[in-house]
Amino acid sequence: MSIEVRNVSKRFGSFQALDDVSLDVDSGSLTALLGPSGSGKSTLLRIIAGLEQPDHGEIRLAGEDATVLAPQQRGVGFVFQHYAAFKHMTVRDNVAFGLKIRKQPKATIAARVDELLQLVQLQGFGHRYPAQLSGGQRQRMALARALAPEPKVLLLDEPFGALDARVRAELRLWLRNLHDETHTTTVFVTHDQGEAMEVADSVVVMNEGRVEQIAGPRELYDAPANDFVMTFVGEAVRFDGELVRPHDLEITLDAGPGAREAQIDRVVQLGFETRCELTLDDGNRVAVQLTRGAAAELELEPGQIVLVRRPGVGIGGELSNVVG
Amino acid sequence: MRRYGLRGIAVFYLVAVLLGPLAMVFYRAFDRGLQPLWSSLTDPNTIHAFTLTLEITAIAVPVNTAFGIVCALAIVRRRFPGAGIVNAVVDLPLALSPVVVGLMLFLLYGRTGWFGSFFQRHGIQILFATPSLVLATIFVSLPFVAREVVPTLRELGDEQEQAAHTLGASGRQTFWRVTLPSIRWAVVYGVVLTTARCLGEYGAVAVVSGHIEGKTETATLRVQDYYENFNQAGAYGIAIVLAAISVIVLLAMTTLRPKEAP
Numbered sequence: 308m309s310i311e312v313r314n315v316s317k318r319f320g321s322f323q324a325l326d327d328v329s330l331d332v333d334s335g336s337l338t339a340l341l342g343p344s345g346s347g348k349s350t351l352l353r354i355i356a357g358l359e360q361p362d363h364g365e366i367r368l369a370g371e372d373a374t375v376l377a378p379q380q381r382g383v384g385f386v387f388q389h390y391a392a393f394k395h396m397t398v399r400d401n402v403a404f405g406l407k408i409r410k411q412p413k414a415t416i417a418a419r420v421d422e423l424l425q426l427v428q429l430q431g432f433g434h435r436y437p438a439q440l441s442g443g444q445r446q447r448m449a450l451a452r453a454l455a456p457e458p459k460v461l462l463l464d465e466p467f468g469a470l471d472a473r474v475r476a477e478l479r480l481w482l483r484n485l486h487d488e489t490h491t492t493t494v495f496v497t498h499d500q501g502e503a504m505e506v507a508d509s510v511v512v513m514n515e516g517r518v519e520q521i522a523g524p525r526e527l528y529d530a531p532a533n534d535f536v537m538t539f540v541g542e543a544v545r546f547d548g549e550l551v552r553p554h555d556l557e558i559t560l561d562a563g564p565g566a567r568e569a570q571i572d573r574v575v576q577l578g579f580e581t582r583c584e585l586t587l588d589d590g591n592r593v594a595v596q597l598t599r600g601a602a603a604e605l606e607l608e609p610g611q612i613v614l615v616r617r618p619g620v621g622i623g624g625e626l627s628n629v630v631g
Numbered sequence: 632m633r634r635y636g637l638r639g640i641a642v643f644y645l646v647a648v649l650l651g652p653l654a655m656v657f658y659r660a661f662d663r664g665l666q667p668l669w670s671s672l673t674d675p676n677t678i679h680a681f682t683l684t685l686e687i688t689a690i691a692v693p694v695n696t697a698f699g700i701v702c703a704l705a706i707v708r709r710r711f712p713g714a715g716i717v718n719a720v721v722d723l724p725l726a727l728s729p730v731v732v733g734l735m736l737f738l739l740y741g742r743t744g745w746f747g748s749f750f751q752r753h754g755i756q757i758l759f760a761t762p763s764l765v766l767a768t769i770f771v772s773l774p775f776v777a778r779e780v781v782p783t784l785r786e787l788g789d790e791q792e793q794a795a796h797t798l799g800a801s802g803r804q805t806f807w808r809v810t811l812p813s814i815r816w817a818v819v820y821g822v823v824l825t826t827a828r829c830l831g832e833y834g835a836v837a838v839v840s841g842h843i844e845g846k847t848e849t850a851t852l853r854v855q856d857y858y859e860n861f862n863q864a865g866a867y868g869i870a871i872v873l874a875a876i877s878v879i880v881l882l883a884m885t886t887l888r889p890k891e892a893p
Contacts, residue, residue, distance in 0.1 A: 385797040391790035405798035
């Protein structure tokens with residue numbers, strides 16, 4: 308089911324949560340709403356679900372105006388950051404909730420619940436209460452519960468935000484696989500650009516209630532629409548008055564055109580890569596990312612004076628507009 | 632040492648203020664043997680007084696439970712202008728002396744009162760009859776359920792209810808299947824406190840009852856009646872029955888309540 312958001316605005320008191328937001332989500336796609344806190348991404352998701360009403364604008368689901376529809380009538384599944392588990396019900400009863408509400412036959416419900424518990428790898432946990440599950444298990448239960456009534460759209464509000472890094476990585480992959488199997492139109496909210504880039508087909512970058520850019524992960528990184536997207540999606544540093552990625556800079560010991568003197572503050576090993584933090588001669592701080600091999604060759608040490616340049620720019624200068 | 636000191640003070644205080652007098656009531660009730668106690672308790676007017684108290688409680692508790700839950704939901708879940716005022720007004724019966732409550736009812740339902748003349752014309756007796764006793768008791772026992780449920784609802788948050796909505800549950804289904812089960816222990820606790828308050832209500836009831844033996848005399852008024860007529864065994868006898876009911880209710884609740892409420 309496709310989702311169309313048309314000129315949606317929402318204000319909470321004096322806070323403009325959404326300011327004339329429009330976007331299209333294709334049927335069957337996996338979209339991330341990415342932005343810092345307060346950017347309006349959760350509000351937008353809640354408006355799509357019908358949990359909030361927009362002050363202005365329109366929500367269309369599968370081409371039909373759904374702006375005034377109650378959440379019950381929208382056919383969406385919603386997953387909350389803090390699980391919103393029904394604490395007084397067992398895992399089975401949680402998952403079965405939407406089916407019981409729809410008064411489906413008992414045998415159908417039991418079969419569907421078994422199938423979903425299998426899908427989220429919670430077979431054998433059916434008779435536990437949410438309090439007896441770990442965070443990751445609770446969130447998988449919440450996913451199964453949201454999927455049970457076969458929603459046409461799955462909406463997830465920072466679904467992995469409350470989990471530790473390892474479980475988060477597991478669940479991301481799992482969500483991606485689930486989507487590849489079911490092709491349910493899925494929108495998830497995150498403030499973690501890595502998560503958005505890794506999981507989504509399409510990323511909507513939001514800031515201060517507005518959409519900054521909508522693009523695929525690769526395009527977003529390679530061709531950010533503006534400085535905000537550049538700095539929010541991946542790291543960016545300012546070099547010669549321009550925003551560049553740390554791996555677009557190189558450290559050299561030979562003086563050459565465009566090279567600037569800098570003192571090394573810190574050298575950090577990040578697995579395969581080495582990150583070097585420096586202070587330039589004009590007082591600006593930059594970071595340079597280089598391979599471990601290259602770093603070893605240069606024998607980088609804190610306190611050392613080196614040269615930093617942007618390859619390709621100093622010589623021709625014609626590449627200086629590659630960004631922005 | 633300090634630990635024991637604090638414990639000692641707590642125990643001493645409880646014994647001196649609470650348990651001592653209670654023990655005294657039991658002791659005095661059996662002071663002159665079982666015979667006078669038994670005859671006072673089986674007196675038809677005493678039995679009527681107990682029945683009347685139980686009837687009033689049976690009406691006031693369900694009414695205040697329903698009202699308390701609705702009121703708590705309104706205060707916590709609905710953002711409406713004046714929610715703060717409603718929240719404060721619910722506490723009013725706790726702050727007002729029951730005697731004042733009785734007088735208010737007197738003024739409202741008396742022969743010249745706002746509502747009194749209306750009921751008078753239709754031949755319905757409110758004052759000095761069961762309706763005024765019920766009204767007075769409902770008024771004084773009104774806050775307990777709401778007071779217990781409001782913080783529980785706040786702590787619960789509305790995410791579970793929103794989850795139920797997105798799963799297709801109507802407002803009514805959400806209330807019965809999600810909200811009520813989540814606040815059930817707060818409701819139970821509120822009901823227990825309301826019941827205890829209804830059984831023990833004296834001040835407001837004393838003003839509107841008219842003390843008609845066998846008609847409008849509740850158990851607590853009966854205690855006063857016996858006491859003033861130097862029937863100590865009778866007064867203490869009713870007192871221990873009232874105290875025993877309260878203890879049983881409290882014990883029942885403590886045993887029913889799970890160690891960790893899920």
